[in-house]
Amino acid sequence: MLTKLLIHLVYLLYSKLIIFEIIVRSNLFPNIKLLYSGWNGGFGFGDHVSFCVNIKSKVKRNSKIFCYSIQQFETAQFFYEKEYLIKSIFSIPKFLSESGIGFKYLITNSNFKPHKLMSAHNKKLNLTLNYGTAKQIKHIRNRIKKFQITERLKILLENKTIAIAIKNYSYNKKKNSDINFQKRQTRNLNKIYKLIHVISNKNIKVILLGKNTNYFVKLVSDKKLIDNKKIFLFDDLSNNYSIADQVYLAENTVGFAGNGSGDMIFFDTLRKKILLFDYYRVENANLYLKNRTCLYKKILNKKNKKKEIFDWLKVYNSKDHKLIENSYNEIYKVAKNKFNI
Numbered sequence: 001m002l003t004k005l006l007i008h009l010v011y012l013l014y015s016k017l018i019i020f021e022i023i024v025r026s027n028l029f030p031n032i033k034l035l036y037s038g039w040n041g042g043f044g045f046g047d048h049v050s051f052c053v054n055i056k057s058k059v060k061r062n063s064k065i066f067c068y069s070i071q072q073f074e075t076a077q078f079f080y081e082k083e084y085l086i087k088s089i090f091s092i093p094k095f096l097s098e099s100g101i102g103f104k105y106l107i108t109n110s111n112f113k114p115h116k117l118m119s120a121h122n123k124k125l126n127l128t129l130n131y132g133t134a135k136q137i138k139h140i141r142n143r144i145k146k147f148q149i150t151e152r153l154k155i156l157l158e159n160k161t162i163a164i165a166i167k168n169y170s171y172n173k174k175k176n177s178d179i180n181f182q183k184r185q186t187r188n189l190n191k192i193y194k195l196i197h198v199i200s201n202k203n204i205k206v207i208l209l210g211k212n213t214n215y216f217v218k219l220v221s222d223k224k225l226i227d228n229k230k231i232f233l234f235d236d237l238s239n240n241y242s243i244a245d246q247v248y249l250a251e252n253t254v255g256f257a258g259n260g261s262g263d264m265i266f267f268d269t270l271r272k273k274i275l276l277f278d279y280y281r282v283e284n285a286n287l288y289l290k291n292r293t294c295l296y297k298k299i300l301n302k303k304n305k306k307k308e309i310f311d312w313l314k315v316y317n318s319k320d321h322k323l324i325e326n327s328y329n330e331i332y333k334v335a336k337n338k339f340n341i
Helices: 001-030 045-055 070-079 097-107 134-144 150-154 190-200 215-222 243-252 264-269 328-338
Strands: 033-035 063-071 085-094 161-165 205-208 231-233 256-257 273-279 291-294 298-301 307-309 322-326
Touching: 001 033, 001 085, 001 134, 045 070, 045 134, 045 190, 045 264, 063 070, 063 190, 070 085, 070 134, 085 190, 134 243, 134 264, 150 243, 161 190, 161 264, 190 307, 190 328, 205 215, 215 231, 243 264, 256 264, 256 328, 264 273, 273 328, 291 328
Parallel strands: 033 063, 063 085, 161 205, 161 256, 205 231, 256 273, 273 291
Antiparallel strands: 298 307, 298 322
16 A cells, blocks of 8 residues: 555656646747657557657757657657757656556646647548558668667577567456456467477577566566577667667567567567457557458357457456457467468
């Protein structure tokens, strides 16, 4: 209880400081327009990448990107020179969640006015389609030339490689019993271990995304699956998990497989091959390009025995519903064809 209270106070304090800085900057420097993310709840890592990709035409000497977290500033630095960026004096540190602060405190404040962006592919839609335009992809490829890529990563990516990212929250037993909490994760990890093993035995390197503090990464490490010959952790290959290294990885792998998460954003933007499994129904999924293949979780209604795709917007309960994940055979069949395994 005390921990929750402290977290609440810390998040509240940062939100007040960020709002204060926005107000002060807007009054002291009225000729400098602050451009910042958070529109329509876009506070996550992937949301900010999409923001940086799509805000380019708005960024000028009198319209600068205001980064209110350290992660946002590091991300924006890949896309833009520092003269077009403003780093908040009260930047949210990496161990705190921008989404936790944004959804609870920033989004409801009348002084928080994130820039609204519409999709580059459909002007009637908010920024929901993350794949880049030809112009955006060209800009990213030009930018990557300005950065030093970790040498070990460059050497490894001379081989055929697939990137995999998995979300798992089995440590949180109380929340994990709630079906609705399971939207963005895979609970049955045995099929993942088997998938990694099979791919790596096909003369294909596997790079697992996620920092070493990530729970799935810890589980994989404990099982000693990382051999540094066929299976690698990106956190061990990249210096400081840099944005440039993440982009280089996406550009030079066969593609991405795993759960929907911020880890896939550069693969999505660069239009690389993507296989999402244990996924859920999302807005405008039919408008994505064919480079994306989605395998959906199912929900079984225990009363009428009918199945439906797990819907992000619906609320389910374990009394009346049963969650059905994709099987190993389903995943491997698609992965085999998509990635030429």
